[in-house]
Amino acid sequence: MSNTYVFLSIAAMALTTYFIRMLPMAIFRKKIENRWIKSFLYYVPYVVLSAMTFPAIFSSTGSVLGASVGCVVAIMLAYFNKGLLTVAIGAAAMAFLIQFAGM
Amino acid sequence: MKINEIKEGIKDGLPIALGYFSVSVAFGVSAVGAGVPWWGTSLISLTNLTSAGQKAGVDVMAVGGSVLLIVLTTLIINMRYFLMGVSISQKVEEKMPIWQRLLVAFGITDEIYAVSMGKKHDLTAPYMAGLIIPPIFGWTGGTVLGSVATNFMPQVLADAMGIALYGMFIAVIVPPSKENKKVLCAVIMAILLSVMFTYLPYISKLETGWAVIIITVVVSGIAATLFPVKEEADNE
Numbered sequence: 064m065s066n067t068y069v070f071l072s073i074a075a076m077a078l079t080t081y082f083i084r085m086l087p088m089a090i091f092r093k094k095i096e097n098r099w100i101k102s103f104l105y106y107v108p109y110v111v112l113s114a115m116t117f118p119a120i121f122s123s124t125g126s127v128l129g130a131s132v133g134c135v136v137a138i139m140l141a142y143f144n145k146g147l148l149t150v151a152i153g154a155a156a157m158a159f160l161i162q163f164a165g166m
Numbered sequence: 167m168k169i170n171e172i173k174e175g176i177k178d179g180l181p182i183a184l185g186y187f188s189v190s191v192a193f194g195v196s197a198v199g200a201g202v203p204w205w206g207t208s209l210i211s212l213t214n215l216t217s218a219g220q221k222a223g224v225d226v227m228a229v230g231g232s233v234l235l236i237v238l239t240t241l242i243i244n245m246r247y248f249l250m251g252v253s254i255s256q257k258v259e260e261k262m263p264i265w266q267r268l269l270v271a272f273g274i275t276d277e278i279y280a281v282s283m284g285k286k287h288d289l290t291a292p293y294m295a296g297l298i299i300p301p302i303f304g305w306t307g308g309t310v311l312g313s314v315a316t317n318f319m320p321q322v323l324a325d326a327m328g329i330a331l332y333g334m335f336i337a338v339i340v341p342p343s344k345e346n347k348k349v350l351c352a353v354i355m356a357i358l359l360s361v362m363f364t365y366l367p368y369i370s371k372l373e374t375g376w377a378v379i380i381i382t383v384v385v386s387g388i389a390a391t392l393f394p395v396k397e398e399a400d401n402e
Contacts, residue, residue, distance in 0.1 A: 083251070
């Protein structure tokens, strides 16, 4: 892999990624008043994160069982309003224990 | 006041940084394995700050694909940031100047977005700085480490860390779903569609990036039409 190719590829990735992130921030500088669009944007975070998490979470570790138990633990911790870090570590710790036990 | 906002941001950003660190070690290892030099992998992480898009880009580089193909692949996988950017643009303080908005834009990742949208208050520039800077260090630092010192983390530990970032998403999705049936309904629709896009013949061949965009637009559109949000609930 030549250095020029590496440089060009990285520049292409970085500029494309930034362009996508920058565009809406530059365009929508006033609060949107339309009720439908506001409602749409209200649901976007939950929908996009749900779609990204399921079913991908079940193949996120070396074992489907470990990931499944980790997922259940995460949902339970989140249900009782535990913070982001607690939920993330809880899920990872449970997945680790299950895999470590060789299950 | 501003110091408190930065502190609050750092407090929220540190867990993301830790999660990124472990994930990006794995990215560094695999990208060096694909033939990218260590300075290249580190530069990718510093300038891109995204997981799936970087991995896809490196996959194209590994086979010597054209720069145009790299642009298109990155565009598709990262298109969801456009939708997230629209949401963030509405949640930052209305008076935030354009140059600060353009800086905040660089830090829109799935996890930073998730945390930002979970906040009850408008997003200020000091808060966003605190939230974004630690993850940049975590993501780049982990990549450097993974690229120069491959295989220093036991596989079983690295595997388990893979679930940590999904855990953060769950922490954002579950509490509002518990309290609001309309959100729960949207979440269930999204999960069902996502499972279909993963397993059904034909449509499962679609790039994950496209699937996420289609699901987001369709489900949020249905939810917004069936269950419009009351005016006073805007900032929830």
